[in-house]
Amino acid sequence: MKELTCIVIGGGYAGIHAIKAIRNTWKGGVNKRPLRLILIDKNPFHFRKVLLFKPAVTNEDIRVPLTQLFPEGIEFVQATVTNIESGEKKLNYTDVKGNKNTMQYDILVVAAGSVVRQPDPSQGGIALASLDDSHKIKETWRANLKKAVAETNARERQRLMTIAVCGAGISGIETSAELAHYVHEEAVKLGLDSNAVRINLYNTNKSLFPDGPVKVGRKLEHSLRASGVTVQHGVKVLHEKDGTLTLSNGETLSVGLCVWTLGLLPNPMLRNIKLPVTSDGFLIVDSSYRVQGTTGVYSIGDCARIVDPASGRADGKTCKEATAQAARLVKIVLADLEGRPAPVHKGFIDFFCFGLGPEQGMAWTRMWGMDLVFTGKLGWRLRKFTWNSASLLK
Numbered sequence: 001m002k003e004l005t006c007i008v009i010g011g012g013y014a015g016i017h018a019i020k021a022i023r024n025t026w027k028g029g030v031n032k033r034p035l036r037l038i039l040i041d042k043n044p045f046h047f048r049k050v051l052l053f054k055p056a057v058t059n060e061d062i063r064v065p066l067t068q069l070f071p072e073g074i075e076f077v078q079a080t081v082t083n084i085e086s087g088e089k090k091l092n093y094t095d096v097k098g099n100k101n102t103m104q105y106d107i108l109v110v111a112a113g114s115v116v117r118q119p120d121p122s123q124g125g126i127a128l129a130s131l132d133d134s135h136k137i138k139e140t141w142r143a144n145l146k147k148a149v150a151e152t153n154a155r156e157r158q159r160l161m162t163i164a165v166c167g168a169g170i171s172g173i174e175t176s177a178e179l180a181h182y183v184h185e186e187a188v189k190l191g192l193d194s195n196a197v198r199i200n201l202y203n204t205n206k207s208l209f210p211d212g213p214v215k216v217g218r219k220l221e222h223s224l225r226a227s228g229v230t231v232q233h234g235v236k237v238l239h240e241k242d243g244t245l246t247l248s249n250g251e252t253l254s255v256g257l258c259v260w261t262l263g264l265l266p267n268p269m270l271r272n273i274k275l276p277v278t279s280d281g282f283l284i285v286d287s288s289y290r291v292q293g294t295t296g297v298y299s300i301g302d303c304a305r306i307v308d309p310a311s312g313r314a315d316g317k318t319c320k321e322a323t324a325q326a327a328r329l330v331k332i333v334l335a336d337l338e339g340r341p342a343p344v345h346k347g348f349i350d351f352f353c354f355g356l357g358p359e360q361g362m363a364w365t366r367m368w369g370m371d372l373v374f375t376g377k378l379g380w381r382l383r384k385f386t387w388n389s390a391s392l393l394k
């Protein structure tokens with residue numbers, strides 16, 4: 001029986017869960033057809049993007065080699081996919097040596113994710129967008145604290161001990177909480193007055209967590225305040241220049257570091273791979289993740305616009321959505337290959353988790369019309385579980 005080739009583009013959260021689900025479910029396969037399963041990523045590792053704030057405060061490595069996640073049964077190709085010729089069922093890629101190549105597929109899963117939204121370079125600061133940025137953030141606040149020790153001018157010392165985090169989504173909340181903990185800890189070690197550490201989180205909305213109930217947003221703010229973060233609502237940071245932060249309300253503040261956490265944008269490569277995209281740049285798929293106008297091409301995770309046909313609600317761009325889509329995808333692929341009706345997308349339950357510094361967290365879900373909130377150590381355990389399970393780690 002002829003072997004089928006299934007290629008997954010992207011070893012992020014959606015891609016690794018798709019690989020796991022396909023490998024585990026295929027066993028015996030469709031009409032006993034053997035499967036060749038290939039994972040293509042530009043990196044040799046799965047990048048734990050949701051933990052980008054960690055290397056900004058500690059030496060934790062947030063890369064997991066793909067061969068560690070899948071020691072056998074999967075072929076890896078480290079390459080950047082440049083376009084897809086869906087009529088010919090082939091894709092083009094450039095490998096790490098710069099060689100251009102082509103690969104044929106029967107089934108293709110595009111899980112190329114998103115990129116972090118960056119401010120304009122003239123706005124200054126550092127965006128929490130890559131591992132290098134994260135390291136740069138850590139080096140900057142550590143160097144600033146060392147300078148503060150020798151600084152005799154009180155105003156300049158205060159500036160060196162002040163950090164602005166601009167953007168109060170999950171990433172901004174978690175980043176500010178971690179910075180508050182580690183910057184305080186380091187200040188104490190260096191003999192500085194840790195009460196002088198200022199971590200300001202700027203939020204353009206009127207409250208935190210607009211996706212959930214107001215009282216949960218308030219609880220989050222309360223926890224942040226307790227860990228040393230001041231949240232300022234309804235204000236936009238315009239730019240940081242030479243240590244001065246300028247806000248949309250005309251206020252200015254002297255800061256030693258400005259960190260941007262502005263959310264996500266669709267991967268720009270999606271506009272160039274010859275597949276249909278929405279006006280804002282997400283792949284267009286039907287309710288069973290099939291890319292419009294193609295056969296055998298599916299897309300899940302941050303790079304696709306996926307809508308629950310029952311509610312009309314578009315999925316969020318989060319790990320929980322990506323992993324649930326991956327689990328459903330394999331059933332869809334098998335149904336399509338066997339000519340059966342395929343399952344359709346169903347939105348995920350309302351569930352959000354926040355890390356609020358080491359060993360502190362909060363989780364919220366709505367069940368049976370009730371808001372359930374888990375805080376402290378339990379909130380933290382749930383947070384840790386979601387981080388690890390999303391990356392297929394124990």
Ligand SMILES: Cc1cc2nc3c(=O)[nH]c(=O)nc-3n(C[C@H](O)[C@H](O)[C@H](O)COP(=O)(O)OP(=O)(O)OC[C@H]3O[C@@H](n4cnc5c(N)ncnc54)[C@H](O)[C@@H]3O)c2cc1C
Binds near residue numbers: 015053128267300301
């Ligand atoms: C700072 C930050 C904090 C976040 N916090 C949370 C959180 O707390 N909770 C939550 O649920 N979500 C969070 N998110 C969102 C979450 O990271 C995404 O929803 C998730 O990464 C989506 O997974 P994905 O697999 O679709 O995409 P990604 O994780 O972006 O993976 C895409 C993969 O595709 C690869 N790739 C891209 N282009 C190509 C190409 N041309 N060729 C080959 N390979 C390619 C990339 O290398 C990458 O491995 C956060 C995101 C950021 C940036």
